[in-house]
Amino acid sequence: MEALQPGGAGARVGGMQEDAEEKYPALAYDTAVSTLVAVALYVLVKVSLDGFRQWRASMSVLVVGSGPAGLAAALVAVRSGKVLKLTLLDERSRAALLCRPQQISLDPRSVRFLLGLGVDFDNMEGCWHNEHFFTRIGVFQEYLLSILEQKKHRVDVQVRLGTKFTEEYLHRIPHSDWPRVIVVADGSCGDSCSVLGISSDYTVESCHAYGANATIERLDQRQVPTPEIRAHSLYFDLSAYGVEALREHRTPTAKSGFHLKIYGTLRNRYMALVCPASDTKMVRFLRHTANSSIMKNIFHQSFNAYKTDIEPRLNDVTLHHMQCSRRLFEIQLSHRRVSAAYIEGDNVAVIVEGEAARVLNFDTGFGVNLGIRGLESVGTFIYRTATAVDQNDILEALSAKMQHSRQVAETFKQTGVSESMYE
Template structure:
């Protein structure tokens, strides 16, 4: 009886040990296979829009190491794309992000000021296109300019060549989201400030990058209109008065005027006045007071070169309720970026940085989508991407104007 019991114990021990070894071996093999599968995982990505955000998204995709084929679409042709005169200002956070993507600012026309980099949109886009051209040795990169993203374009793609990820970055006026069936509902939120914009176009001036100029705590003499410049200020967290920014090239000058939301007599007057010449005079005097010494003043003769807002308006941020989606039948993950996802109704000259913030989670999103085991993994990646997009909008609503105008 004792021998039988010992044999039973030995058999049980051997069985348990064998099971343990088998389980351990299974775990090791599975982890190794999963790691190998994740290492080999490569997907196809389609980016709609080749503006600063779209091309930066393309660079993020290439740098992720998980893209086998990358296609960039834009309905504009190369000439129209690269001749855009607007200047962009890349703040320190965007500069750091782009440096991490391999952008060499020393090889790009532009200038530095207070750790911000200023360049023309066309120059920035041309530089990013040149980087993508160099990446063709490792990734199948196709830039299709003059090609519009439509339902017909999608139908012409063989089903086995469909992208796993589509990035929509075709701006606030693009219709790619409607082509993909993504809701066009927006949430509009106040930034608790009022603003006005002005533009000056002088074709005889230089088209070179120029540092921005900021002025703070401005008050305007509107006594001729029956408004006294009472220096009321009820928000201790921001600087009082108006804040002015002059930016852009000498040929295409832009101005932004902003003040924190308040109910002072001057603000009420400038919000509701029907006399459009008042804002024009404010911008006229402000430009001449704060412009650089080497550019000409605005005179009554040249004032017709300036266009401006008729009155102060409430600054609002609009962002899509749905900025990421999953096309189940085709197993495609879609994310909406840049001004296609969120847009400010006020130009501060730093708008591209809002788009860059959204791209900070793009690399992780592509990696998680490429290595997803099932649909749940993709949905989790989309959920995280949408959450980050909402956070970008919320953060800008709280601090965006402070960073781009008040400081």
């Protein structure tokens, strides 16, 4: 019988343990690698599918109102790449839209925004001055309409002018064709929000300034866009009314005194007079005077002093046709408390833009710029809505849109009048 070697069994057991210890790290490594590969494949597939879904995502959008804000919003929607069908509604006819003679002034920020949408100002009737572009509102609307019509080969664009947005109109739309997003931009007098059940409550806030407006229509002048005229640090001789501009009020700051703007075409001339909120004797007098001829005389003298060299002075005859504010009033901004909503049963998101969302009671020819500020977040909103996975994603997009709308109002309340009048 062959003798057992001392420690032979223990050596075999020790060898097995060493083999196991060598295999366990290898097995753990293989498991970790397999897990990482599986996770990476899952992430890669998910990202690819999400990317494909976002790339393919598209929806229908309805824009109510074809004013400057509505048309620009429609252009934003088309340029987003997420709109399969765009419908533009307005109760006015095409002729009524394109003959609007009022002049608008696009500031540098609005110009940059519109350039990003493909607007070519070199092919639009108007003029440049201090990086601002001046044109007639009808010309601007006609140009944007022409751009939208050129996009029909990429997006199903349907322009329905002379069609009012009503409950009956909504009922005629097949439920399967309902838009995912409705943009309400039918102006301060529109009733589309009430049709959709959106609250009409407004927040009214002071812009910390007082102002007055005047308008002159002269049918013998041409309807040509004209650069605005500004004059600053003005004081008026009201000594005949017992009011004098005291010297201690004539501070050397940039915001001292009154600020005047003359704008509009040579046929339709407008004036805006503004001063920072104060309690000086002259401001108190002009805010509370019952003599309506005082403001008319102020605008009369101001226009003749600062008008362009090629246009005639105001005389007693033309002065009779001038309309103006009776006194200085507090400049206020009204903005909707609810500027975005979700119609749950129909899965429709609604946003409110332009003067339907915020209105200034002081006309300076810059109202279109306030509307365009709100449009700066529309592209992101449409993208987020089109690629939303569930209702929570849409609600988050609406919340962000409302926050931006409130920020637009807050910013304008703090700096809007000063930027458009004091500088």
